Amino acid sequence: MLGSYRAEILKLRKRSAVWVLFGAGLVLSLIFGYLLPYLGYATGDDNPQTDGVPRAEILRGMLPARVIDNTIGGYPIFAGALALVLGAIVIGGEYTWGTLKTVLTQRPRRGTILGAQFLALGTMIALWVLGIFAACALCSLGIAAAENGSTTWPGIGDLLQGLAGGWLVLMMWCLAGAVLAVAFRNVALPIGLGVVWILGIETLLAGVVSSLLPSLKWLANVLPGTNAGSLVFGVTGMAAADAPPGVRDAVGGSRALLTLLAYCALFAVLATWTTRRRDVT
Amino acid sequence: MGACGRHSRRMDALVEVSGLTKRYGGTLAVDGVDLTVLPGEVYGFLGPNGAGKTTTLRILTGLIAPTSGSVRVLGGRPGDAGVLGRTGSMIESPAFYPYLSGLDNLRLLAEYAGVSRQRIDEVLELVDLTDRAKDRFSTYSLGMKQRLGVAAALLKDPELVILDEPTNGLDPAGMRDMRRLIRELGTEGRTVLLSSHLLGEVQQICDRVGIINAGRMVAEHHVEELRGEQELVVRAAPREDAQRLLARFGSVHQYDDTLRVQVDPAKAAEVNRTLVEAGIDVSELHTAERALEDIFFELTTAKETTDAG
Numbered sequence: 001m002l003g004s005y006r007a008e009i010l011k012l013r014k015r016s017a018v019w020v021l022f023g024a025g026l027v028l029s030l031i032f033g034y035l036l037p038y039l040g041y042a043t044g045d046d047n048p049q050t051d052g053v054p055r056a057e058i059l060r061g062m063l064p065a066r067v068i069d070n071t072i073g074g075y076p077i078f079a080g081a082l083a084l085v086l087g088a089i090v091i092g093g094e095y096t097w098g099t100l101k102t103v104l105t106q107r108p109r110r111g112t113i114l115g116a117q118f119l120a121l122g123t124m125i126a127l128w129v130l131g132i133f134a135a136c137a138l139c140s141l142g143i144a145a146a147e148n149g150s151t152t153w154p155g156i157g158d159l160l161q162g163l164a165g166g167w168l169v170l171m172m173w174c175l176a177g178a179v180l181a182v183a184f185r186n187v188a189l190p191i192g193l194g195v196v197w198i199l200g201i202e203t204l205l206a207g208v209v210s211s212l213l214p215s216l217k218w219l220a221n222v223l224p225g226t227n228a229g230s231l232v233f234g235v236t237g238m239a240a241a242d243a244p245p246g247v248r249d250a251v252g253g254s255r256a257l258l259t260l261l262a263y264c265a266l267f268a269v270l271a272t273w274t275t276r277r278r279d280v281t
Numbered sequence: 282m283g284a285c286g287r288h289s290r291r292m293d294a295l296v297e298v299s300g301l302t303k304r305y306g307g308t309l310a311v312d313g314v315d316l317t318v319l320p321g322e323v324y325g326f327l328g329p330n331g332a333g334k335t336t337t338l339r340i341l342t343g344l345i346a347p348t349s350g351s352v353r354v355l356g357g358r359p360g361d362a363g364v365l366g367r368t369g370s371m372i373e374s375p376a377f378y379p380y381l382s383g384l385d386n387l388r389l390l391a392e393y394a395g396v397s398r399q400r401i402d403e404v405l406e407l408v409d410l411t412d413r414a415k416d417r418f419s420t421y422s423l424g425m426k427q428r429l430g431v432a433a434a435l436l437k438d439p440e441l442v443i444l445d446e447p448t449n450g451l452d453p454a455g456m457r458d459m460r461r462l463i464r465e466l467g468t469e470g471r472t473v474l475l476s477s478h479l480l481g482e483v484q485q486i487c488d489r490v491g492i493i494n495a496g497r498m499v500a501e502h503h504v505e506e507l508r509g510e511q512e513l514v515v516r517a518a519p520r521e522d523a524q525r526l527l528a529r530f531g532s533v534h535q536y537d538d539t540l541r542v543q544v545d546p547a548k549a550a551e552v553n554r555t556l557v558e559a560g561i562d563v564s565e566l567h568t569a570e571r572a573l574e575d576i577f578f579e580l581t582t583a584k585e586t587t588d589a590g
Contacts, residue, residue, distance in 0.1 A: 007392035014381055098376035102433065105342045106393035107366040113393070279345035 001116060004108050008120035012090065021086050022128050025079045029132050032078075032244070033070030034139040037062055041147075061242065063149045064140045068159060069236045071129070071136045072166030076228035077198060077246035079132075080173040083125060084194040087177025090121060091271070092187035101280050110276045118175070118268055125170045129163055165235035165257075169228040172260045173198070175267035176224065182271045198225060203246075221251050224263050230256035294353075295320055295441050295472045296341060301350035303336050310336045312496035313350070318441075318474050323467040325487030325504075326476040327577065333496040334476040335373055338445050341474070342370045355441060366394065369439035371447060375430025379419035383410055383429050386418055387436060394437050404432040407462070423450030431462065442466055443474045448482060460486050480577055494581040513549055515540045515556070516565035523561050527552065541569065 012018050041058040060066065094100040103113055144151045154162070173194075180190030202225035209220040220226055229246045234253025251259070296318035303311040311333040318324045328334050339345045340352060343360020357364040377386040387401045405411045408428040413421070421429065427450055434442055447463065448456045464486050466473050477483050483490050484504060491501040516539045517523035524540055527533045530552055531543040544552065546568040556563050 003392040003395050007389040010385065010389050010392065011378060011381070014385060015378075016380065093378075097379065098374070099378055101339075101342075101344055101372055102376045102390070103393060104344060105365060105368070105370050105372070106390055107362050107395060107437075108393055109362055280339070281345060 001108075001112055004113055004116035005119050008116045009123065012120055012124050015090075017089055018086065018124060021082045022131065025074075025082045025128060026132050026135055028078050029070065029074055030135060030139060032074060033136055034062055034143065038143060059143070059147055059149055062140055062143045064137065064144055064151055064153045066238075067133070067136050067140045068154055068162035069238050069242070070140070071133045072162055072169070072232050072236065073238075073244040073247060075166050075169045076225060076232055079128075079170060080225070080228060080246075081195050081198045083128075083170040083173040084177035084180075084198060085191050086124070087121060087174035087179075088181045088190040088194060089177075089187055090181075091117065091178040092181030092185070092190055095181070095185040096187050104280060111272055114272050114275050118178070121174050121178070122167075122171055125174055126167055128170065129167045133163060162235045165231050168257070168260050168264070169231060172224060172228065172263050172267070175264055175271070179267040179271040179274075182274050202226065206250075222259060224260070226250045227256040227259040227263075231260055293320055294318060295355055296324075296474060297351075297353045298337070298341075299351045301337065301340065301352060302348045303333075303340060303345065304348045309496055311340070311347075314493065314496070314498050316491055316498065316501065318472060319489075320472055321467065321470055322488040323463060323473040323475060323486055325483035325490040326474060326493065327478070327480065327483050327490050328476075328493035329478055329581070332478075332493045334478075334493060335445055337493070338370070338372055338443055338474070338476055341443060342368065342372060344372065366437060367439055368441045368443065369434035369437050370443040370445075371430040371434045372443070372445045374449070375426045375433070377418045377426070377429060377433075380417065382415045382417055383421065383425075383432075384414040386429065387414075387433060390433055390436055396436050396438075400436060400438065404435045407435065408432045409458070424452060424455040427451055427455075427459070431459070435466075439471070441472045441474065445476045446478070447475065448477070448479065456482075492577060492580055499580045500576075511546050512541045512543050512569045513546060513552060514565065514567050514569045515542060515552070515563065517556055517561050517563045519561065522559065523556055523563075526555055526559055526561070529555075539565065 037058050040053075041055050041062070044055065061069070094103065104110060108116075141151065143149065153159070177190055177194050180194055181187065184190050202223055205223065206220045206226060209216045225246065226248075227250075229248050230251045231253060232247045233240075233243060233249050234256060236247075238247070240249060294317045296316065298314055298316040301311055301314040301316070302309070314333070314337060316326075316337070326334050326337070336345070340347050341354055341359050343358075343365065352359055355364050355367050377383075378389075381389070384401065384405070387404070388398070390396075391398065391401055402411070405414050408431050410425065410428055410432060413425060418426070418429070427447060431444065431447055434444060444463065448459050451459055460482065463473055463475060467486075467488070475483070475487065487504055489501070489503050492499050514536075515523060515527060520535075520538075520540065524533050524535070527540060527542045530548065533540055533542045535541075542552070549566060549568065553563055553566055
């Protein structure tokens with residue numbers, strides 16, 4: 001297993017697409033978490049962007065105390081879509097390049113290889129989360145220094161809880177991409193379907209259910225995106241008014257945690273079961 | 282060889298396939314194939330494109346499951362970790378990660394298989410890829426990709442090497458080198474199972490050959506056995522008179538502008554004297570073994586005719 005894990009890490013480490021996706025997630029987090037709010041803050045109340053929002057409130061949102069909000073606030077939707085693409089390209093690439101047969105004719109069993117792939121993806125997601133956190137922490141520290149703001153950090157427990165919650169959200173989407181790639185033995189179709197689901201279908205479903213079919217609210221509340229948003233809402237403790245798109249208190253934090261764990265297990269088991277049973281043609 | 286001897290050879294077989302069938306929906310890709318590969322031999326698995334060669338090899342490497350039949354590879358089930366660890370294979374076209382170098386591709390395969398770094402250098406040297414090892418796989422020519430595929434197959438220092446059309450895409454020099462390498466693998470004591478649709482290739486490098494057509498094995502013999510009787514090739518004029526005289530020695534058939542007579546090559550001098558004494562000009566006379574190509578078409582055509590009947 002260790003050898004297979006090292007092989008998977010080598011593949012991820014040397015693949016530029018993995019770092020491009022990470023870079024996109026990092027840049028999006030910094031733009032929406034710091035750059036745009038800071039421009040709004042710096043240009044004063046006349047800017048339509050800050051209309052109705054006091055400048056002091058904008059500044060508070062960028063200080064170290066809110067670093068976790070800015071690190072994982074975009075995970076349920078934007079970074080989640082990037083994580084889904086990561087899972088799809090890593091697993092789907094084995095089918096499109098035909099490398100699955102090369103790997104499967106080495107010594108390890110199919111389940112071991114897929115397990116090593118998931119473990120390596122989990123490691124890469126952890127690096128993404130830590131990398132985005134480090135960049136956000138540096139930005140918040142810089143803004144605090146520049147604007148004489150408070151440099152009080154969240155407690156270590158809150159930090160760890162927030163980062164772990166963010167990791168779980170991205171991992172769930174990453175495994176969703178992986179299981180779609182196994183199902184379709186492809187890269188493009190899983191990405192297309194997955195991203196359309198994350199960015200459009202779930203929001204649309206939630207809207208239709210809440211306005212037209214309130215009796216089906218339970219269904220909306222078991223969807224992966226709803227629970228990802230609820231977990232982020234729960235671990236950050238942000239106010240509903242401050243929550244970015246996709247982050248809301250649809251279900252409690254504990255229930256969201258269990259639901260996401262269940263989705264992770266379901267996706268991993270489905271992918272492994274399919275890979276072990278299917279002919280590699 | 283008696284039944285007892287045949288039994289012991291089968292017990293020693295590295296690959297033993299019996300009644301193997303693979304069905305994809307309504308299509309029967311492999312139909313009751315029996316195949317035995319013995320230790321230390323280079324076995325040629327010959328058949329036209331779409332005959333079922335690759336499907337059979339995929340089953341032997343555990344990539345696909347058979348519909349029915351029994352398959353034993355190195356005494357175990359195909360796809361078992363112990364069997365895969367002793368088998369090196371290149372199935373269909375060589376498939377590697379295009380963004381990695383040849384060296385990195387081998388490094389990660391070595392990680393999966395638990396093989397030392399030193400072995401990577403050895404196999405790169407063996408296939409003459411050391412100089413280009415650090416270049417990206419995507420920049421390799423078809424021949425280099427093929428050679429990397431063979432290097433990967435040899436990485437585990439395997440007892441059994443399964444190569445699916447290994448000379449595909451190689452230039453003539455590359456084909457010659459590849460055949461020499463495969464022949465060397467056989468002389469080193471490794472067992473090689475080689476699929477090919479190139480009859481000359483199998484004739485040159487294999488000890489035994491199995492011929493598959495439309496999913497069915499139509500013959501499995503030593504190459505020499507398959508070649509059978511030898512012929513004399515005669516170019517003479519007038520040809521009709523020569524053909525009439527040559528018929529005394531054996532069956533004669535015309536092949537392009539030569540005559541081929543099935544006769545012991547030791548009688549070449551007698552044949553020549555007979556023709557010359559009859560006033561026939563002989564401009565060419567030499568022995569010709571029956572080409573595997575002829576045998577292949579005879580067998581596959583006979584099978585098709587039988588099926589049609």
